Amino acid sequence: xxxxxxxxxxxxxxxxxxxxxxxxxxxxxxxxxxxxxxxxxxxxxxxxxxxxxxxxxxxxxxxxxxxxxxxxxxxxxxxxxxxxxxxxxxxxxxxxxxxxxxxxxxxxxxxxxxxxxxxxxxxxxxxxxxxxxxxxxxxxxxxxxxxxxxxxxxxxxxxxxxxxxxxxxxxxxxxxxxxxxxxxxxxxxxxxxxxxxxxxxxxxxxxxxxxxxxxxxxxxxxxxxxxxxxxxxxxxxxxxxxxxxxxxxxxxxxxxxxxxxxxxxxxxxxxxxxxxxxxxxxxxxxxxxxxxxxxxxxxxxxxxxxxxxxxxxxxxxxxxxxxxxxxxxxxxxxxxxxxxxxxxxxxxxxxxxxxxxxxxxxxx
Numbered sequence: 001x002x003x004x005x006x007x008x009x010x011x012x013x014x015x016x017x018x019x020x021x022x023x024x025x026x027x028x029x030x031x032x033x034x035x036x037x038x039x040x041x042x043x044x045x046x047x048x049x050x051x052x053x054x055x056x057x058x059x060x061x062x063x064x065x066x067x068x069x070x071x072x073x074x075x076x077x078x079x080x081x082x083x084x085x086x087x088x089x090x091x092x093x094x095x096x097x098x099x100x101x102x103x104x105x106x107x108x109x110x111x112x113x114x115x116x117x118x119x120x121x122x123x124x125x126x127x128x129x130x131x132x133x134x135x136x137x138x139x140x141x142x143x144x145x146x147x148x149x150x151x152x153x154x155x156x157x158x159x160x161x162x163x164x165x166x167x168x169x170x171x172x173x174x175x176x177x178x179x180x181x182x183x184x185x186x187x188x189x190x191x192x193x194x195x196x197x198x199x200x201x202x203x204x205x206x207x208x209x210x211x212x213x214x215x216x217x218x219x220x221x222x223x224x225x226x227x228x229x230x231x232x233x234x235x236x237x238x239x240x241x242x243x244x245x246x247x248x249x250x251x252x253x254x255x256x257x258x259x260x261x262x263x264x265x266x267x268x269x270x271x272x273x274x275x276x277x278x279x280x281x282x283x284x285x286x287x288x289x290x291x292x293x294x295x296x297x298x299x300x301x302x303x304x305x306x307x308x309x310x311x312x313x314x315x316x317x318x319x320x321x322x323x324x325x326x327x328x329x330x331x332x333x334x335x336x337x338x339x340x341x342x343x344x345x346x347x348x349x350x351x352x353x354x355x356x357x358x359x360x361x362x363x364x
Contacts, residue, residue, distance in 0.1 A: 024310060025347040029055070029074075029083060029334075032341050036072050036086050037061055041340035042267070042320035044101045046156070047327065049108055051078030054136045055334070056089065056100040056112065057343060064120065064177070069096040071114050073136065089139055090114055090130060098125070102136070103156050105165060107193060110136045113145070113153045113167065121175045123150040127189070145189060145198055154212040154267060155322070157191075161220065165191040166250050168225075170211040171203070180230035180265065186213035188250055206230070206256030210242040214270040216278055218300045221249040226270050226280065226301075227256055229263045239263055239286035243301075261295075261304065262286045270301075271323040273331075273350065280304055281321040281333055292318035292335060296353050308353045310346050311337075318344075 032038050036059040043057040053076040060069025071090035074083045090097055090112065101113040110132040115125040127145040132138060150172045157167040167189040174181040185203040192199075204210060209230025217223050227242040240258035261282060266289050268282040278301050284293040291312035295304035310333065311318050321335045333346045 023348075023352055027345040027347075029343040029345055030057075030086065031338070031343075034086060037066075037069065038341055039063060039066075039069070040343050041336045042099060042154075042322075043334050043336055043343045044156070044322045045324065045332075045334050045345075046103050046110075047324055048104050048110065048135055050135060051327070052076065052135070053326075053332075054102055054110070055083065055343075056102045056114075057086075058098045058100050058114070059086075060096065063098075063340070067094065067096050069098065071097050071100040071112070073102070073112075075136070090128075090142060092116055097128075098122070099153055101153050101156060105157075105193070106159060106163075108135075109133060111157070112139060115152045118149070119175075121177060122152060123172050123175055125150060125152050125172075127151050127153050127169060152211075154320075155214050155269060156324075158215055158217060158272070160217060160249055162249070163193055164249075165193070166201075166215060166223075167191065168213045168215060170213065170227075172211055179232040180209050180211060182207065182209040182230060184209035184211050184230050186210050186225065186227045186244075186253075186256070188213070188215070190250065201250055202252040204242070204244045204253045204256045206242050206244075210256045212267045213244075214268055215250065216270050216272045216301065222247055223250050224270075224301045225253070226259065226261070226268055226282075228267055229258075229265055231265060233265055235287050237286065239265065241268060241282065264288055267320045269321045269323045269333075271325065271331075273325055274329065275350075277350065278304075279323055279325075279331060279350075281310075281323050281335075283318070284309065288314075289317040289319045290314060292321060292333075294323075294331075294333065294348070294353050296350065306354050310348075 045055040060066035072086040073089040074086045096117045112130040116128045118124045130139040155168040157165045170186045187203040188201040210227035212228040213225040215225040223246040241261040241263040242256040243259040244256045271279040278297040280295045291309040295307040
């Protein structure tokens with residue numbers, strides 16, 4: 001049994017799709033053999049102040065129909081090659097949990113954001129949180145951030161120029177799991193560390209609805225955000241990532257407009273790198289969650305000309321990417337696959353995306 005656990009948790013490229021990009025390191029983190037529940041989606045991680053990586057995910061019998069689905073946490077200690085055995089860090093005896101986000105703020109506090117679902121669909125959810133003051137060793141009691149049904153989280157907060165935190169959130173309406181309604185909107189929760197106070201920003205509205213925003217600060221109070229499109233999952237030739245802007249530090253937002261980046265009604269992640277470039281990780285398709293692509297912008301998110309497919313298996317599904325840049329300046333991307341039962345990690349550098357030879361090889 002110990003040998004099996006060691007095999008499961010070790011860094012390995014075994015089981016990767018055949019068309020994963022050469023030169024990039026891949027790890028199969030957890031799969032069905034880890035007994036948290038067959039469903040492991042979505043996953044999120046962050047690098048902590050001590051160099052550890054801390055990972056969280058929602059796990060249970062499935063996306064629906066399991067009132068006991070919980071949030072699990074695992075740690076990859078600095079210099080280690082094996083993740084610790086996942087443990088439950090948030091649960092509710094009456095309601096399913098989901099969409100866990102872990103993030104360490106500038107003051108050292110580690111935040112855990114997740115949703116508690118009070119009904120049968122995600123439109124019955126509210127945003128819940130915990131905080132750790134000892135590097136995610138122990139957690140506070142849970143507390144509510146929102147009370148409006150249908151409010152949810154998806155991505156990492158960002159820190160604004162004045163020190164406030166901006167937490168991406170969205171309001172999902174309707175009870176059809178196969179359709180995101182046009183009145184679904186993205187918004188943000190803003191935290192003032194001095195006042196210890198959360199407030200709600202204006203919403204991003206678009207003709208067909210949008211959700212799961214991913215923001216980045218461009219310059220001063222100018223922010224941009226890319227959002228997952230609304231609508232259904234039927235084949236389309238008009239499925240685009242939604243883009244919005246703010247000129248007041250995220251207090252108000254422009255109308256969401258179609259970008260020139262395809263989107264199959266799936267989550268994306270936008271990350272400001274230390275050199276000022278922007279990284280966008282997305283599914284480069286209008287209809288499928290494959291390929292999973294990394295793209296770079298050097299003009300403040302106006303264009304993303306440098307692109308590289310991380311994984312491009314036409315039979316695969318690679319969803320809900322979360323990207324971080326660690327202190328060694330490497331880019332790490334966490335995502336799920338195999339019908340949301342496997343958590344995977346990719347480790348790369350910016351050169352892996354911009355190098356023409358590597359880019360051409362990944363297209364073959």
